[in-house]
């Protein structure tokens with residue numbers, strides 16, 4: 001460092017010429033610095049107050065190959081790379097090897113693209129291609145040129161989709177395009193160029209087939225390359241790759257049509273994409289056999305079907321200009337894995353396209369939750385979100401106030417009520433949009449955000465209550481107006497409460513999927529889930545009764561009223577469904593509590609804190625939002641302390657859950673997802689009932705019994721298994 | 726792999742100067758994948774020498790823990806940055822003893838909680854910290870450079886019963902946390 005500063009430079013005129021400003025006076029400290037450097041030995045550090053951990057971690061040791069990615073780059077600039085022949089055009093004057101190289105590039109692009117979708121930066125993946133970085137250079141090579149164009153257009157479409165969705169932190173890296181030539185004039189015409197290439201290839205394929213079979217040339221077609229016996233194989237290999245790009249680009253454009261109008265067509269292109277991917281896999285053998293290079297042996301490292309290294313890629317070229325933090329080398333997915341990734345992506349997109357777009361809140365909510373079960377990656381999740389909320393409306397069709405009214409089971413006319421202009425009601429609409437966004441995020445981020453927005457929902461409840469009261473005093477003058485307003489307010493408030501508990505429940509349940517709970521903590525988690533479920537069921541029931549009540553009052557005469565009350569006493573299926581969950585979570589909580597009390601296992605003990613601290617940490621956000629009121633560590637311990645295997649309700653819990661689940665099948669006959677869920681619940685209940693009986697009979701007598709909990713039947717409700725060790 | 730040794734022969738020592746630095750660096754370089762510059766080590770051991778410990782067996786350094794503590798959004802918290810025990814010395818409680826010593830100092834220094842990150846696949850470390858009372862507070866999506874998720878582990882020290890009675894009021898003016906509660910400062914990678 002002292003050497004680099006060089007004594008002579010200390011008097012550089014630049015330093016002394018900075019004029020003093022209003023708040024600053026500039027001194028030349030070069031010589032001081034120079035002298036100070038002599039006092040420092042190698043590796044020594046002067047720590048300033050602002051030298052924090054991040055600064056420490058960002059400090060690089062120059063020329064350490066583990067850290068300094070600068071030293072591994074071969075070229076200093078794209079131009080230098082091109083001058084040195086790193087990206088020749090044509091790739092070879094031998095037309096066969098030219099085609100082979102282009103196919104390798106196409107395959108490597110696929111690996112790059114998948115790696116980008118999976119969290120790599122655009123600069124280090126797709127745009128590590130020199131051909132892509134200098135768009136004008138490829139124009140003499142129709143095939144490569146059109147392919148590069150469609151790749152850029154695809155990336156550009158995805159970057160804008162993901163940045164519009166703004167789902168979470170993942171997208172930051174995804175959409176970072178720095179100074180990359182993402183939008184190039186002419187790329188919008190990529191489809192017609194690809195189409196032209198496709199046609200040429202078709203003619204070449206036809207010509208070569210004709211030559212082989214009938215030995216006559218149909219028309220004067222110049223073959224793709226020089227070896228006639230390989231012509232068909234190469235034509236096919238290029239065709240499926242080109243067509244995949246074409247259909248994939250179509251899928252993306254169709255998905256972006258307003259109000260989901262392109263979903264049907266998107267599905268067709270998805271099918272085509274999948275079949276082209278299959279064709280690509282089938283060309284692997286051919287390409288490997290005829291590859292002209294030493295191939296990579298390790299399947300996991302192969303980024304091309306042929307196994308050859310592609311020409312024209314250098315991932316270090318962008319690294320200096322690209323990243324804000326020191327760039328790190330990234331590992332690309334293999335070509336095979338990239339194909340798998342795209343298959344999965346297309347499957348997820350197909351699920352999205354198959355949705356009915358019925359603008360009903362519950363439906364939309366369940367749709368997102370169901371799609372999330374497939375663990376879609378960022379690109380698919382961004383598209384769900386874009387579909388759900390467009391122009392501030394559900395699917396771009398239904399205003400959020402109308403959606404809320406329907407969800408709150410208000411009559412059709414309510415959606416035109418003036419109350420929707422109220423500021424708090426509009427805020428509620430915004431919360432709904434946020435909620436949809438959060439539900440589209442990756443589950444790790446989603447859970448954190450759900451925990452935070454709980455407070456917003458709690459606040460909006462209070463604000464709505466105030467707003468409604470004010471509105472009542474100011475605007476509603478006639479008793480008819482007052483009645484209607486009162487009704488709208490009551491329904492919406494109950495619905496907000498119900499929603500809040502639903503969010504709390506999802507927050508708790510996701511903890512299982514993310515493996516945030518240890519077995520020792522299951523008891524308190526199921527206890528909490530149990531009390532949240534009770535509240536949720538209560539609010540749902542209230543909401544339904546409220547609407548039954550008012551519709552009955554409207555439509556029925558007095559004398560039918562009593563009869564109806566009896567008839568309506570049936571608990572609605574939606575509530576019974578929750579009742580099932582209530583029984584299961586209560587059963588699990590009690591089983592775990594008994595094991596703690598009688599077998600001394602699953603206790604939270606540590607040298608530094610107690611179970612209370614774990615409780616506080618896990619449920620802090622719920623407690624802060626008073627969800628539910630009076631739920632405390634004390635009430636938890638009290639419940640647990642009084643639970644033993646001899647406690648009667650334990651045994652009924654699982655039995656009741658099983659019984660209700662069976663009965664409910666009829667109510668959800670047309671809903672395969674719900675039926676599946678009911679079947680899972682039945683299984684959990686049945687297995688736990690058996691395990692419980694075993695524990696009651698043998699439990700404390702046989703200390704060698706090994707009890708464990710797993711999630712083989714349901715992602716959130718554990719199944720106990722008891723084994724002799 | 727298992728080495729015959731008497732656990733009573735293991736000596737524990739607090740970081741006590743420049744001569745310990747290469748010992749720590751060698752161990753960490755050997756056992757953790759992430760490369761750290763010397764500045765990272767210096768940052769920790771110079772500012773919080775009392776939180777770093779080394780374990781020796783017959784004069785050979787076989788384990789180490791490196792930590793920090795400081796204010797973090799109105800709480801005073803400890804942070805465990807690196808914990809390593811030589812492969813052949815594992816499974817005998819050395820790591821448990823090392824972190825326990827650091828945690829004790831943190832507690833005595835007034836920390837309210839201790840945090841760290843661990844790969845979701847690091848079963849050994851997760852079990853060790855679980856026994857010490859850490860909970861998995863968050864999952865951090867693709868936290869590590871290799872694309873693996875991490876858990877943010879947290880140990881809360883006992884404190885007076887929190888009072889949430891007027892939390893609704895205070896919630897309203899609480900500003901939104903920046904990002905996901907993962908300041909770049911703590912994006913240390915193990």
Ligand SMILES: CC(C)(COP(=O)(O)OP(=O)(O)OC[C@H]1O[C@@H](n2cnc3c(N)ncnc32)[C@H](O)[C@@H]1OP(=O)(O)O)[C@@H](O)C(=O)NCCC(=O)NCCS
Pocket residue numbers: 732756757808809810811814815816817818819820821822842843844847849850852853915
């Ligand atoms: C994680 C790591 C530090 C643990 O070190 P360790 O010294 O083996 O840990 P401990 O011995 O304290 O505890 C581990 C096991 O030994 C057991 N153990 C504790 N004291 C023991 C004793 N006196 N005798 C025998 N076994 C003992 C523990 O019960 C534990 O067993 P389990 O996990 O199978 O239930 C070590 O594996 C390591 O260096 N890993 C690589 C680096 C790393 O992952 N660091 C952590 C990053 S967060």
